[in-house]
Amino acid sequence: MSDFMDKAKDFADQHDKQVDQGIDKAGEAADKRTEGKYDQQIDKGVDMAQQRTGQGDTDR
Secondary structure, eight states: OHHHHHHHHHHHHHTHHHHHHHHHHHHHHHHHHTTTTTHHHHHHHHHHHHHHSTTSOOOO
16 A cells, blocks of 8 residues: 555656646535535645645646
């Protein structure tokens, strides 16, 4: 399992923009499914996840 995590971290580091875009799309999908009920919480989670991948949020 450690090897998988290392590969995932390397991928996230090398493809930060794509990872950030994927996280953003997942947040948008979650927001749509909850009909905006948890918009602020989802946005906060998306921002935190983007900051933890690669060099941070590069999508904005």
